[in-house]
Amino acid sequence: MAEKKSTKRKQVKNKSVEKSFFSVKTLETAGFILGLFLSVAALFILLSLLSFFATGNLDQTALEQQSAENVHNLGGMIGASTANYLINHCFGIFSFIIPIFMIQLGLKLMGVTKRRIFPQFIHEMMIMIWGSVFFATILSNGSFRWGGGHGDFVSQWLIKSLGNFGAIALLLLIAICYLIFVSKKTIEYIQKGFEKTATATEKISSMISSTSAKKDNNSEEANGQSNGKRTVSVVPPMDQATSRTLFEEKDEEGNEPDTEVVINIDNKENENATVINIPIETIEPSKPQNNGTTPESMEISSGGDDEEASGKTVEQILAEQGPYDPRKSLENYKFPTLDLLKKYGNDNTEIDEAEQKANADRIIEVLGNFDVRITKITATVGPTVTLYEITPAPGVRISKIRNLENDIALSLSALGIRIIAPIPGKGTIGIEVPNKNRKVVSMESVLNSRKFEETKYELPVAIGKTITNEVCIFDLAKMPHLLVAGATGQGKSVGLNALISSLLYKKHPAELKFVMIDPKKVEFSMYASLEKYFMAMLPDQDDPIIYDDGNKVVNTLQSLCQLMDARYDLLKKAKLRTIQEYNEKFKKRLLSPKEGHEFMPYIVIIIDEFGDLIMTAGKQVELPIARIAQKARAVGMHMVIATQRPTTNIITGTIKANFPARMAFRVVSQIDSRTIIETTGANQLIGKGDMLILSSSTGAEPLRVQCAFIDTPEVERVCEFIENQSGYIPPYLLPEPIVEGDKGGEGVQMLDQLDSMFDEVARMIVATQQGSTSKIQRHFSIGYNRAGRLMDQMEKAGIVSEARGSKPRDVLISDLAQLEAKLAEVHGK
Ligand SMILES: Nc1ncnc2c1ncn2[C@@H]1O[C@H](COP(=O)(O)OP(=O)(O)OP(=O)(O)O)[C@@H](O)[C@H]1O
Numbered sequence: 001m002a003e004k005k006s007t008k009r010k011q012v013k014n015k016s017v018e019k020s021f022f023s024v025k026t027l028e029t030a031g032f033i034l035g036l037f038l039s040v041a042a043l044f045i046l047l048s049l050l051s052f053f054a055t056g057n058l059d060q061t062a063l064e065q066q067s068a069e070n071v072h073n074l075g076g077m078i079g080a081s082t083a084n085y086l087i088n089h090c091f092g093i094f095s096f097i098i099p100i101f102m103i104q105l106g107l108k109l110m111g112v113t114k115r116r117i118f119p120q121f122i123h124e125m126m127i128m129i130w131g132s133v134f135f136a137t138i139l140s141n142g143s144f145r146w147g148g149g150h151g152d153f154v155s156q157w158l159i160k161s162l163g164n165f166g167a168i169a170l171l172l173l174i175a176i177c178y179l180i181f182v183s184k185k186t187i188e189y190i191q192k193g194f195e196k197t198a199t200a201t202e203k204i205s206s207m208i209s210s211t212s213a214k215k216d217n218n219s220e221e222a223n224g225q226s227n228g229k230r231t232v233s234v235v236p237p238m239d240q241a242t243s244r245t246l247f248e249e250k251d252e253e254g255n256e257p258d259t260e261v262v263i264n265i266d267n268k269e270n271e272n273a274t275v276i277n278i279p280i281e282t283i284e285p286s287k288p289q290n291n292g293t294t295p296e297s298m299e300i301s302s303g304g305d306d307e308e309a310s311g312k313t314v315e316q317i318l319a320e321q322g323p324y325d326p327r328k329s330l331e332n333y334k335f336p337t338l339d340l341l342k343k344y345g346n347d348n349t350e351i352d353e354a355e356q357k358a359n360a361d362r363i364i365e366v367l368g369n370f371d372v373r374i375t376k377i378t379a380t381v382g383p384t385v386t387l388y389e390i391t392p393a394p395g396v397r398i399s400k401i402r403n404l405e406n407d408i409a410l411s412l413s414a415l416g417i418r419i420i421a422p423i424p425g426k427g428t429i430g431i432e433v434p435n436k437n438r439k440v441v442s443m444e445s446v447l448n449s450r451k452f453e454e455t456k457y458e459l460p461v462a463i464g465k466t467i468t469n470e471v472c473i474f475d476l477a478k479m480p481h482l483l484v485a486g487a488t489g490q491g492k493s494v495g496l497n498a499l500i501s502s503l504l505y506k507k508h509p510a511e512l513k514f515v516m517i518d519p520k521k522v523e524f525s526m527y528a529s530l531e532k533y534f535m536a537m538l539p540d541q542d543d544p545i546i547y548d549d550g551n552k553v554v555n556t557l558q559s560l561c562q563l564m565d566a567r568y569d570l571l572k573k574a575k576l577r578t579i580q581e582y583n584e585k586f587k588k589r590l591l592s593p594k595e596g597h598e599f600m601p602y603i604v605i606i607i608d609e610f611g612d613l614i615m616t617a618g619k620q621v622e623l624p625i626a627r628i629a630q631k632a633r634a635v636g637m638h639m640v641i642a643t644q645r646p647t648t649n650i651i652t653g654t655i656k657a658n659f660p661a662r663m664a665f666r667v668v669s670q671i672d673s674r675t676i677i678e679t680t681g682a683n684q685l686i687g688k689g690d691m692l693i694l695s696s697s698t699g700a701e702p703l704r705v706q707c708a709f710i711d712t713p714e715v716e717r718v719c720e721f722i723e724n725q726s727g728y729i730p731p732y733l734l735p736e737p738i739v740e741g742d743k744g745g746e747g748v749q750m751l752d753q754l755d756s757m758f759d760e761v762a763r764m765i766v767a768t769q770q771g772s773t774s775k776i777q778r779h780f781s782i783g784y785n786r787a788g789r790l791m792d793q794m795e796k797a798g799i800v801s802e803a804r805g806s807k808p809r810d811v812l813i814s815d816l817a818q819l820e821a822k823l824a825e826v827h828g829k
Pocket of ligand 1: 440491706710
C-alpha cells in the first residue's frame with residue numbers, strides 16, 4: 001500500500017517537473033521566435049529607411065494617394081510609409097536607432113548575446129531624442145527634416161524661448177552633463193581642453209611680448225652692442241662619454257652620458273719609455289630639465305582618493321576612470337624649476353694644464369727617487385681633486401707606492417692626498433691630488449644633467465660629481481638607509497639639503513613624505529613650510545619638523561614602527577613583497593580601498609645630529625631606529641642619519657649593521673674614518689663637501705665625490721615655490737603611537753584605574769562624535785600621554801573603536817542617554 005502511494009507521488013512529482021521544464025522551454029522558444037521576428041522586422045525597417053533616402057521624394061505622391069503601384073521603396077508600400085513616418089514625423093535620421101535597438105533586443109531574446117540591454121536602451125534613447133532636437137536646431141534651413149517631427153517641434157519651442165544661440169548652448173550643456181554622468185573622464189577631457197586653450201593664449205601673449213622685446217633688442221644691437229654683453233648659445237652634446245651610475249651596473253638605465261671634452265696634453269705613446277699621457281677630462285651638463293615655468297595661481301584642494309564606483313568590476317572601473325593616478329590628488333602641482341637655483345658659472349673654467357703637468361712631473365720624480373718606475377701616467381681633473389693614474393713598470397710592488405703617500409704629499413706640498421692602490425678593476429694605481437682652484441659643484445648643474453632628468457630611480461638623489469666629473473646619482477630606495485658622518489663644518493648639512501632637494505625636484509607630494517628630526521633646531525626649519533606637501537607628522541604635532549630630542553622623537557619613531565607594521569599587513573593581505581609591486585597593483589585598481597588598501601608614498605626619515613639624540617634618549621631611540629632600518633625597506637621607508645661624532649658609542653654595532661650605505665665627509669681621525677667607511681681616507685679629505693661614498697655596489701673602495709652645493713636661500717626659494725601652490729589638507733598623518741604601558745594592561749585592569757576625566761571626555765567624544773586623541777588634548781588642555789591613556793580606556797569601555805592608523809576612531813555610542821547607561825555600567829553602578 002505504502003509502495004503504491006510513493007510510486008504515485010513520484011509520478012505526480014515527475015509530471016510537475018516535466019511541466020515546469022516544459023514551461024521554461026516554452027518561454028525560451030517563445031523568446032527566440034520573438035527575437036527572430038524583431039530582428040527580421042528591424043532589418044526590414046533598416047532597409048526601408050536606407051531606401052527612403054533615394055526614393056523618399058518619388059514616393060510622396062504614392063503615399064498620399066495610397067497607391068502601392070507607384071512605390072519605389074525597397075520595402076514596398078509598408079516600408080515606404082514606415083520610413084516616412086519614422087523620418088518625417090518621429091526622430092529624423094536618428095530614427096535609425098530604432099531598428100538598431102530592435103536588432104539588439106532581438107539578439108538578446110534569441111540568446112545570442114548576454115549584454116545588458118537596459119543601459120543600451122537608455123543611451124540610445126538619449127542620443128535619439130537629443131540628436132533629433134540638436135539636428136533640427138542647427139540644420140533648420142534645408143528641405144530635409146533632419147530632426148524629424150519631434151526634433152522640429154522641440155527645436156522651434158526652444159528657439160522661440162531662448163533664441164538660436166541659447167537653444168544650441170542649452171543642448172550642448174545637456175550633452176556635456178549627460179557625458180559626465182556616463183563617464184567621469186569627461187571632466188578630465190574638458191579640463192585638459194581648457195588648459196590647452198589657456199596655454200595657447202599664454203603662448204600667444206608671450207610671443208607678442210617677446211616679439212616686441214626682440215624688436216627693442218634688435219634696435220639695441222644695431223646700436224653697436226654698446227652694453228658690452230655677450231650672448232652665449234647652448235650647444236647640444238657632441239660626443240658620448242661612458243658614464244657610470246653609482247650603486248648600479250654601468251648604463252643600466254641606458255642613460256646617455258654627458259658631453260665630454262678631452263684634452264690630450266701629450267698623445268705620443270711609447271711602450272718602453274716613461275711616457276706622460278695626460279688626457280684631461282671634463283664632463284659638461286646637458287640640456288636643461290625644463291624651462292622654468294612659473295607657478296599657477298593658488299588653488300585649494302583636498303587630497304582625497306579617486307572616487308570609487310560601487311558594484312562595478314575592475315575592468316569597468318578601469319575602462320571608465322583609467323588606472324589610479326596618485327598625482328591626481330594634487331593635479332595642478334608644479335615641480336620646482338631650475339631657475340630657483342644659483343648658477344656659479346664655473347663649470348667650464350679652464351683647466352690649469354700647467355698645474356697638472358707640474359704635479360705629474362713631481363709624482364714621477366718622487367717615485368723615481370725611490371726607484372719606482374712607471375710606464376704611463378694620466379690625469380683626470382675633477383671639480384676638487386685630480387686623479388693621477390699611474391701604470392707601474394713590471395716588477396714594481398704596489399705596497400711600495402702605497403707607502404710613499406706621505407713623500408708624495410710632501411713633494412706636492414698638498415693636503416688631502418689619497419692613494420688608491422690598485423684602482424679596482426683597472427690594474428693601475430690612483431693618486432688623488434687636490435686642485436689649487438676648486439670648483440663649486442652647483443646643485444643646479446647636477447639637477448640640470450640629462451642623467452638626472454632621465455633617471456628611472458624610485459628615489460633619485462643627485463649628490464654631486466665624481467672625480468671624472470660625472471654626475472653622481474644614487475637611488476635611496478636601493479641603499480636602503482644612509483649614514484652620514486663628518487666633523488663639524490665639513491658639509492654634512494649641505495649634503496642633506498642636496499639630498500632633500502633632489503627628491504623635491506623629482507617626486508610629487510603624493511609619492512613622498514619626509515619625517516625630519518632636527519635636534520639642533522636650525523638645520524631643517526626652512527622645510528616646515530612643506531607641511532601640506534611633503535611632511536608626514538603625528539596627529540597632535542604642531543610643527544612638522546621635530547626639534548626636541550626626547551619624547552616627541554620616541555613617539556614619532558614608535559608611530560613609524562606602527563606604520564611599518566601596518567604596511568606589512570597590507571602587503572601580506574595583497575600577497576605582495578615590495579612597495580613597488582603593491583603600488584603598481586593599486587594603480588591598476590586591483591587592490592580595493594574598501595578592503596583597507598591605500599597608495600603608499602615613500603617615507604624618508606632624516607635625523608640630523610643623531611649623536612645628540614643617542615646621548616639624550618639612548619636605547620629608546622636606538623631600538624626603533626634599528627627596527628625600521630632592519631625591516632622598513634620593503635615598505636618604502638628609508639632612513640638617513642647624520643652625525644658629527646662618528647664614534648663607536650654613537651654609531652653602534654646595531655646601527656652600523658643596518659646602515660650599509662655611508663657618506664663620509666672629512667673627519668678628524670683615522671679611527672673615525674674606519675668607524676664610518678671601514679677604512680682610512682675620510683681623514684684625508686679636504687672639506688667643503690669633499691666626501692667618500694661607500695655602499696654595497698661600490699665594493700670595499702669608497703668613491704670620492706664632490707658634494708653639490710646648495711645654500712639656504714636656494715632651499716628657501718624651492719620651498720617657497722612649492723608653498724605657493726595648493727597642498728593637502730590635512731597633511732599626511734602618521735598613526736597615533738600606542739603609549740607605552742597602555743597595551744600591557746588588561747582591559748578590566750585599565751577600567752579599574754579610570755582617569756578622573758573619563759566621564760567628561762566620554763561625553764565630549766559622544767557629543768561631537770569624534771574619536772581623536774589630539775582633540776582630547778586640545779579640548780581639555782592635557783598632555784599627549786594622558787590623552788592617549790584616556791582614549792585607550794574609552795576603547796576598553798566600548799565607547800570608541802580600535803585605532804585605525806592615521807584615521808580617527810569610530811564612536812560606537814550614538815547618543816548621550818546611551819552613554820550615561822554605559823558609564824553607569826563602567827562604574828559598576
Ligand atoms: N658642497 C660644498 N661645496 C662648497 N662649499 C661647501 C660645500 N659643503 C659645505 N661647504 C662649505 O662649508 C660650510 C659648512 O658646511 P655645513 O654647514 O654643511 O657643515 P656641517 O658639516 O653641517 O657642519 P655642522 O655639523 O657644524 O653643522 C658651508 O657654509 C659652506 O661654505
